[in-house]
Amino acid sequence: MARYAYERLGNESAGLLELESSRQFAHTSMTAVFEPGPLGRPDGGVDFAAVRRAIEFRLPQVPHYRRKLRRIPLENHPIWVDDHEFNLDYHVRHTSLPRPGGHAELRQVASRVQAQRLDRSRPLWECWVIEGLEGGRFALLVKTHLAMAEAGADLLEALLSIDASAVPGTPAPFVPRPMPSVAELARDELLRQMRLPRQALRRVERFFRESEHASEEIQRHVRRLAKLLGYSIRPLQETPLTGPVGPHRRCDYLVVSLDDAKAVRQELGGTIHDVVIATVTGAVGRYLRAHHMSGTTLDFRAAVPVSLRSGTRRQGVGEWHLDLPVWEQDPQKRLEKVRELTSALGKSNPPLGAAALAGEERWIGSRLLALGARAISNRRAEHLRLVNVPGAQVPLFLSGARLVEAYGMVPLGDEAGLGVTILSYDGKLFVGLNADFDRVADLALFREGLAESFAELVREARRRKARLSVVRAS
Secondary structure (H helix, E strand, O other), X not given: OOOOOOEEOOHHHHHHHHHOOOOOOXXXXXXXXXXXXXXXOOOOOEOXXXXXXXXHHHHHHOHHHHEEEEEOOOOOOEEEEEOOOOXXXXXXXXXXXXXXXXXXXXXXXXXXXXXXXXXXXXXXEEEEXXXXXXXXXXXXXXXXXXHHHHHOOXXXXXXXXXXXXXXXXXXXXXXXXXXXXXXXXXXXXXXXXXXXXXXXXXXXXXXXXXXXXXXXXXXXXHHHHHHHXXXXXXXXXXXXXXXXXXXXXXXXXXXXXXXXXXXXXXXXXXXXXXXXXXXXXXXXXXXXXXXXXXXXXXXXXXXXXXXXXXXXXXXXXXXXXXXXXXXXXXXXXXXXXXXXXXXXXXXXXXXXXXHHHHOOOOOOOHHHHHHHHHHHOOOOOXXXXXXXXOOOOOOOEXXXXXXXXXXXXXXXXXXXXXXXXXXXXXXXEEEEEEEEOOOOOOHHHHHHHHHHHHHHHHHHHHHHHHHHHHXXXX
């Protein structure tokens, strides 16, 4: 048995580290707003010590949150090692809004945190405990690097429970594993390189053995790569939402009813995913028209992650690239065109259902957000990044404090000045908007367009239901 321990990052995670710059970041964040409950204090603040204790108690469930980066000599490939100098107080931070704080003040804090790179010399995460919200509410803003998503569950998933009475016990002491020396890393890498050809042959054999229709699957992969190559070669058309991103961010939030989205699906057809995409498409069209730009000659590309399957086997999270019908102003026709797009993509890249993605009731979708963001974090040009995350439809709690709102933030691309995250939780759809500060200076206009685009679909669904009721009555 080796006297040391480490984990080599996968190639995708290592690439995300290289992708990052002072203007393009590779982290997601989740802002979770809680009722004060037993964590509230008489002065309207939050019991920070209790929140910190809950995080420390749950850290053994997410051991990668105590690991930092090192590099293999010569090859320079990153690995995870236990941080022997781990200091929880560096990662868990306490701040307050000017009281009584609302969404505007919370958005300002989220924008500043989203625009800061994580310290590469420490474990790649931060948790901000934000008090001062109206009504004694407080928020947790958890920021995590995309490279950590492959390691397992995330902090919010570990912290939240469906049991309102669940309280943390005594935190277990942290005993870091020994780190390898430079010579040991070099030796292990040499042995790994020698085994690669044999492992590659085994993977090919396993692919043909496990695939019922191997030739069809190979053809599907080839078609997918050819399409993605076409997206890479074809130049991106300019819009008010695209262009080189800067170092600053602007965030915004929106809440709509999940029941209304289900009513649209039931009356107009499609899936909740289709309704979400059609809503965003309508908002983009409104925003372009407000900037005196016609969408009729525009190929507006959106990168959308989906959980893929092949037959009955799950293949992980992949990406769809959609040319959104932003020119279509009729809400029902817009939804129909989106359904046609997703149906065609579903035949070549079949997605898993939301139930398979959610997994269990306590799932809040924060790790799925990170996996989705990883799938679309590449240098392929797109106008917009859209991540739709299913979450629990029952109340979740942190040491008795009820979670009431949850907003995700997806990182921006080289040219995509706007990222949209939609998280479903407890009967609502929570929309998080992350934008380049200068390029999308009127982000509130886009948020209003989202609200109106969704309302259009709801009104159309109600009109259709009313017409059908009249027909049945006659």
